[in-house]
Amino acid sequence: MSDNSCIFCKIAAGSIPALRVFESPDAIAFLDIAPLAPGHTLLIPRQHFQSILDVPPDVLGRLSGHLPPLARAVMKVSGATGLNVLQNTGESSGQAVFHLHFHLIPRTEEDQLGFRWNAGTYGPGEDKAMQAGLLMALKAQ
Numbered sequence: 001m002s003d004n005s006c007i008f009c010k011i012a013a014g015s016i017p018a019l020r021v022f023e024s025p026d027a028i029a030f031l032d033i034a035p036l037a038p039g040h041t042l043l044i045p046r047q048h049f050q051s052i053l054d055v056p057p058d059v060l061g062r063l064s065g066h067l068p069p070l071a072r073a074v075m076k077v078s079g080a081t082g083l084n085v086l087q088n089t090g091e092s093s094g095q096a097v098f099h100l101h102f103h104l105i106p107r108t109e110e111d112q113l114g115f116r117w118n119a120g121t122y123g124p125g126e127d128k129a130m131q132a133g134l135l136m137a138l139k140a141q
């Protein structure tokens with residue numbers, strides 16, 4: 001399954017170029033064209049899924065199985081001491097390409113990427129209400 005208008009489907013098909021670093025029957029990985037750090041790599045399934053919301057669990061399982069060796073290679077070659085694995089889902093999260101992908105972003109103590117969480121807090125009872133909502137939503141699936 002592929003989408004004619006999808007740039008990552010075109011990369012998977014080889015109809016537009018990318019600097020590939022990994023290929024398997026189900027997935028490919030290639031360098032991000034606009035890296036947050038040298039070695040910033042994208043891992044995608046060959047099949048077109050938009051995001052974590054529509055990918056079948058078995059496809060996601062196979063895809064994520066490629067993350068450990070890829071992460072080790074990206075860290076080794078980039079000299080990173082850490083790595084962010086990031087999957088954006090939806091425009092509000094920053095997703096720009098609507099073909100499921102994992103970012104592997106090399107990190108060092110000195111980098112200026114500024115990926116730091118502005119952690120919040122729950123008001124009284126809000127955490128329990130959230131827990132109940134999530135338990136119900138999961139039961140309903």
Ligand code: AMP
Pocket residue numbers: 007018031032033034035042087088094095096097098
């Ligand atoms: P996201 O914002 O999570 O959808 O990330 C999309 C990523 O795809 C961005 O980091 C882009 O730099 C990257 N990207 C877009 N087009 C290409 C391309 N032709 N080759 C490699 N990376 C790309």
Ligand code: ZN
Pocket residue numbers: 002003006007008009010047048049098099
């Ligand atoms: Zn696609």
